[in-house]
Amino acid sequence: MPLITVLRQNVSGRSAVQHERLIRLVAQLARDDSDSFNWATRVSTGSDGRSVAFVSDADGYAGLADREEADEMIRRLFGEGDGNAILESLGEAVASSSYTVLSPREDLSGQVIQLDAPPPLLMVTRLRPIPGGTLGCEDLIRSVVEAAAKVDDERRYNVLQPVIGELGTFTVVQGVTDPARLDGQAALPELLADVYGAAEGQKILAEGTACIQEAQTSLSVLREDLSNLV
Numbered sequence: 001m002p003l004i005t006v007l008r009q010n011v012s013g014r015s016a017v018q019h020e021r022l023i024r025l026v027a028q029l030a031r032d033d034s035d036s037f038n039w040a041t042r043v044s045t046g047s048d049g050r051s052v053a054f055v056s057d058a059d060g061y062a063g064l065a066d067r068e069e070a071d072e073m074i075r076r077l078f079g080e081g082d083g084n085a086i087l088e089s090l091g092e093a094v095a096s097s098s099y100t101v102l103s104p105r106e107d108l109s110g111q112v113i114q115l116d117a118p119p120p121l122l123m124v125t126r127l128r129p130i131p132g133g134t135l136g137c138e139d140l141i142r143s144v145v146e147a148a149a150k151v152d153d154e155r156r157y158n159v160l161q162p163v164i165g166e167l168g169t170f171t172v173v174q175g176v177t178d179p180a181r182l183d184g185q186a187a188l189p190e191l192l193a194d195v196y197g198a199a200e201g202q203k204i205l206a207e208g209t210a211c212i213q214e215a216q217t218s219l220s221v222l223r224e225d226l227s228n229l230v
Contacts, residue, residue, distance in 0.1 A: 004102045007054040015093035023226045029077045030228040041226035044218040100165030109159035119175035122220040127170040133211030140208025147195040
């Protein structure tokens with residue numbers, strides 16, 4: 001089972017430059033080191049502020065267990081003394097952090113994020129169902145994914161769910177290769193109405209949103225200079 005790990009760090013504004021400088025330095029050495037794992041760094045701005053996410057994939061739990069920890073990699077690349085100094089400086093720049101391991105829900109999206117070809121932009125929506133609302137939330141996601149596959153705006157989604165972290169939530173990801181295409185995409189109510197008809201589309205949206213306790217959307221920008229891509 002493929003897994004996707006996300007280490008998300010919220011960085012205070014005055015520490016952003018220092019944080020980026022150190023991550024860039026780590027990425028530069030990691031790209032020249034065949035033993036370092038691969039990751040994509042994405043910077044997001046959303047309702048919860050500015051955050052930096054380090055996204056990597058693993059071949060199941062066995063691959064995750066065998067992978068070198070980020071702290072261990074930094075100490076190996078820079079040596080114990082300099083590595084610890086870098087880790088301490090990074091820790092001082094981070095206001096808060098979270099770690100999530102997600103599994104693709106191919107039954108909802110039929111797609112899997114491929115780290116070897118990450119799109120420059122991602123629209124990421126995190127959904128938290130109300131108690132007892134999981135199936136209704138899934139029905140809405142499935143209806144939207146199926147509707148998007150039938151229109152001509154090239155909108156496609158990946159759906160993931162945490163197996164470690166905030167369980168019971170959904171992460172819906174739309175890869176964006178050209179930001180200009182977002183301007184031509186129909187809003188969600190219009191998309192559902194176009195594909196299912198006005199009355200059915202409105203019903204799907206009303207029933208689905210009634211099952212959602214919280215929804216947050218952010219725009220995630222790939223930073224290749226801070227990444228160690230495949």
